[in-house]
Amino acid sequence: MPRCFGGVAGPSATMVHFGCGDDLGKGDFVRTIDWVDGRVRLIDQTRLPMEEVWLDLESVESLAEAISSLRVRGAPALGVAGALGVALAARLAREKGEDIGEAVSNAAELLASTRPTAVNLAWGINRVKKIHDPERPESVDELINEARSMVAEDEEINRLIGEVGVDMFEAGSRVMTHCNAGALACVAHGTALSVVEAAYKRGLVAEVTATETRPLLQGSRLTAWELGRMGVAHRVTIDSGAAGLIASGEIDVVVTGADRVAANGDVANKVGTYPLALAAKAKGVPFIVAAPLSTIDFDTPDGSAIPIELRAESEILEMNGIRLAPEGTRAYNPAFDITPAEYVSAIATEAGVVRPDELRSLLP
């Protein structure tokens, strides 16, 4: 946790804290999202890498806004955010003497609507929502405790993904990753970056190339920030440069996260993942997906059943308030794409590494 805070009141019942990021030594542990004093604390990722701003969210609405605006993002973090949001609704309703069941239900609906493609968000929401039992007042504490336990659980899951995934790395690996599947996408460690972290600690990583990940630049802003803190040699490239770089023989392994994995092994992940997988396959470079079991959706038969979230056109047409395209030009801004299972070499989960066609072996 950041060691010092200054606070100012923000909008939407949000207390904004300015953390002293520079006081944190390299490798210091930071939980990206946590339950602190009955509120949801998270680092505002839209302000990175220039500022470390921590938000203490005191309402479900402000958490929903934070999810919509990608202040918190990444499949595992969204699962925890959804759970903590429902816990927050339950706590607030109990304190105000309002109908807890209705509050839980409304919160679940509002939160789930913010990012419809992210299966972890719905998974986290449903996991705690179902604990509430109007017949047993103590179920509210159980619900909150369940949400809190998910924070520690996520941290351990992601540590394990790194431990099992590292076996696929050889000495001197030149790694490529896309978007941010790091600690910032989770409670800690990350998924793809947990594998990189574990490999780096064993001296197996020569360099990491992070794609910048337009339009919101999670690679340039977040992954580069995490890699710098880890002390890993790294560089960023434009998304469109990744395929040529793989073709040139300068990449030994590609590792990404996943927003949802269908039962057949098709992977929905940040838009731009699919062209990396195409290029990796064409060059014979391993393409590894690192994802917790909660990302695997056995109810979704294949990628064609996964809805693709379309985001605001302004994310592409403007930057920092400056218009990039002519007035009148429209934009198509999908958040995800689908990588068919045939392009995925392996999926690393906390239960082990499997080929996409072996996913069912992970079921208990």
Next chain:
Amino acid sequence: MPRCFGGVAGPSATMVHFGCGDDLGKGDFVRTIDWVDGRVRLIDQTRLPMEEVWLDLESVESLAEAISSLRVRGAPALGVAGALGVALAARLAREKGEDIGEAVSNAAELLASTRPTAVNLAWGINRVKKIHDPERPESVDELINEARSMVAEDEEINRLIGEVGVDMFEAGSRVMTHCNAGALACVAHGTALSVVEAAYKRGLVAEVTATETRPLLQGSRLTAWELGRMGVAHRVTIDSGAAGLIASGEIDVVVTGADRVAANGDVANKVGTYPLALAAKAKGVPFIVAAPLSTIDFDTPDGSAIPIELRAESEILEMNGIRLAPEGTRAYNPAFDITPAEYVSAIATEAGVVRPDELRSLLP
């Protein structure tokens, strides 16, 4: 030509003209680069789409700067720019009574060094440079006339590319293009956009999707501007969104330009072309390269022999002076990638449409 100018003196012996772009009706003809009153006039593409600024360049150094800074870009336009630059050097040396051979030689060297991958630039330079003969003073006029004739020739070549390429389009085509291979990349019409223009005039185009083309956003800024002027329904998407869009079945044909085509049909073009070709092949969508014969380099056996220009890291790490990545993060910024011939369905040239393995049939 723009119908009105206002002028202010710029740096490097450059006269800066502000064109009244709004006075130009849709479809009005504009030569992107031309020889006017003994100087090189070009539209400053770094100022589009917000401003139409025309530059009258009075020195080879200012033209070299314009090429390096991408104020003028695109393979065919660079060929003309190289030729006009050598003509400018010859004219200036004659007026000043300096050694014309030395001036021509120095200009050729300076101009060729600005964009080493672009074969057209060297082609344009060499075509006029070799005309100079110290024994025949009139060869200076011949050199200048040759450069000027290339302006009209380029215009006609690109019109023809559109005429022959359009036969590959069917009614209702949903087209994707990358970067800017339009009138702005040439003297007029463009290469890929000449095909789109011809198809649009025949009512065959339903919509064009232009990739934004990071880092300099030639798609968002230039292609969208040209499509808007043409009146074509269009949208932009992030570069990384193109592959998923092709996979989803929403694109019927991909058409791009080329910076250099090797003898075996491998294509060097703006970075990000290769992943589009990968996605097109995976989906069975035609991938068409539109390029003048001058782009075909029979002295280059295949794509591995084409040098890839690396551009400034700041183009990726900063935008409008704002740092996007953490301090200390490096960037890899290639200008081109190589699309192997096996991914190219057809190459449209002014001499006809061929498969990549039929290039030699185009030789006279």
